[in-house]
Amino acid sequence: MSTRLVTRRVLTGVAMLVTVSVIVFAATQALPGDIARTILGQGATPEQLARLRAELGLDAPVWQQYLHWVSGLLSGNLGTSLASGTPVAELLRVRVVNSATVVLVALAITLPLGLLLGLLAARRAGSALDVGISGVVQVILSLPEFVVGILLVVLFGGGLFRLLPPTSPLDPRHLAWTQPRLLVLPIATMVLIALPHLTEATKTLLREELASDYVRWARLSGLGDARLLTRYALPNTWGPVAQVAGVTVNYLLGGVVAVETVFAFPGIGSELVSAVGSRDIVVVQVIAMGIATVLLATFLLADIVGLLSNPRLRRST
Template structure:
């Protein structure tokens, strides 16, 4: 080959290096595949968590002793027919693990058992109670979220001032009080001693929902708001102050951007993800925290049913209600993780990378 031919021949382009074929390369080319894999893993962890919780709940209730003696008391030895009926209903003639698998199978098929105290299916008894508690938590969350963001913005805008210091004193005071103390104070102020504006307990006619009389829901909702909002406001305030001290916010100020715009467009937007996490944790806490509040105000929800079931040694009811509360925890945290990733571009890139 002559020199002219060698110069005329175009050079062979080097082979492009890229990801090896396989599921990782497919996930990089298709973001939906990466998202699907991440979601499947999270759902698998959620199912595993609930399964472990079911074992703990069942073992904890089994460790309480003989439920027949707990239910019948001193008459357990003489009430032969009733005692045998309860033993057959709770499958006490089987081994521990056989009882567990029988209970878990019924739980997965929508049949958590029959109430020992009432003789009715557990699902029928707790259906309306779960709805009532869900409404109570939803109303409290609708109040907590905008209130927390608004007060946190006010504190960040008046940092170190009298308004900020006064709000911090109130928040610290409320954070140091348990929810039943807050509820008792609200009842004393608005229902008994000072004012007579609101009912001290939830009033609902037979078969009616609690929200049929909205006035009787004000004190339970206010108790939950005052018990949860201080934690959310304080964390949101700290996050906003950290963002306001960052370099890019200072650059926006030097460019002449008004402080209201800086708070709304820069600080609040970057504080949303920590806010989602703390709100999710507090809403998950409400699933168990409403036990005290519902019992205090005689609210017909999951909390009051759980207290009555423990008092009556109604094992199937206690197990079903405990699993419902655990499921709320898991679902709320899963939703919070998804929302946090959707609001964080860096996290979305990390999943699809």
Template sequence: METTLYLARRLLQALAVILIVTVVVFCLLHALPGGPARGILGPQATAQQIAAFNHEQGLDRPLPVQYVYYLRTLLHGDLGTSYTLNDAVSRLIEQRLPKTLVLTVLSALAGLAPAIPLGMWQAVRRNKPADHVVTALGFVAYSTPVYFLGLLLILVFTQTLRWFPSQAPQGDTLSQVFADPVALVLPVLTGAASMVAVFSRYMRAATLENLAEDYVRTARAGGSRPAAILWKHVFRNSLTPVIAMLGYYVPVLFGGALVVEQLFNYPGMGLLFWSAAQSSDYPVLLGCVLVISVATVIGTLLADVVQRIVDPRVKAERT
């Protein structure tokens, strides 16, 4: 019962945040230079065209009425129309979002797979030379800009060694993307590098905290082997803060995808956002912002739910 109430409250909070996001995006739409009509029709639109557009779209009505209409269009999946691509924003995002999700999920998995055992390994060897070396390398990886790292990988693995292509898989469907898995290697590695640095540090800190707990000392006094203590007890408890941080890392993943997709010409939502920014295609920009914001809220909610499942000791008050 307590878990059900916790999940219900978190769901209501997530819905409230999403509503606030729609308010922010609505305000951004009306803050465009010359208003939404000028931003959508372009600088060459005449006053008569702008007036006709405002009347057709209901932009000459009071703002509260416009916001209700805006919410209604969102609920119907209408994010506006791209005036440079002459297509519905929702259709463009629907085509590009799955490919961005594939890239971000693969990058997250490629980053977490070494980060978790690496963090535990560092905790066991705390303050030893190996720990200091890995920490220094982690700081270098974390502080290296994604764009520079991607260029470095391209230079080494496509120009010098010639192991991988410099361009990510092309195509409008996921099957076309997966048809060339070798071309996914460099984009995934570029997105995963910072995750290894960040989450190995989180895992190291969480492992050190759990190694100092009473249950570890009790298990040691009972004769349990260090490896059994580490993997049967400390591992699961140390995952809780890492899972929580993963939900908050969603916007970072999408932000990194924007750079990676532009760098490797990967046809995902990040490249769509970049192209829209180059052409001042405001409907596409705001549609992408809305989708990424909602994805962040959902990611945080899922992280809280998984955290609750992994560690039932997490109380409902911790949100």
């Protein structure tokens, strides 16, 4: 049963990835403007434009362009940037590491902290601690990512305290961890983006388990709160919590573009904004597919973990 479910989930993920590739390709093709004219300039002659379109394969049918693009991705050939003439793999190598550094460090902070805050709020429902955590969570949830970043800049990067640099003016060719002070505000913003969602979801899941009948009977049997949590409530929430953790990665990756733009951080998010502005569709396609692949893989892994760790969910599915 579990093998069949996992296989079905994997096949669904592959189908979704193919669908996303079609959407990404169609969306980039629909961007306004002429790529050939953008590269050659307004003074290009019709013959020059036609020659460049042929070199780029833009004169081929759309379905042939799509198959050529997909086959290149599958073979590891990411193409060449239309704006700079640099191979996309070389252009993004350091930027991918920089963005991954921010996301992974933020995730390493967010997961334990969110689980801890959700656990504390669930154990002390209605207390001042619960109200305080819920109030802060709701305030942060109401703020867009770029607003959170701007507020941190105002507080710590040049407004009140001047403790940290307000931007991250790194050379795109250098790895971000060589200057850790420049990572503090982007990582803090990412943590604040994702932490409320994980905290609120963990609190809700644990509170539902603690209010269930079998936990009430266990409490009446004389078991303490700590034993109720470790023996009954927590084991039954690992599956849903794993799925929530997958959603947390979604929030972190979704906030990359806004955060990197606010802090001028040289990662894939800022490069995506730059590529869209210059209509460098090759770079846009690679970044969009990379982010989509990571998101789908994360959701798929979290879904499989949730299925395998929750017998009731397996049976109902």
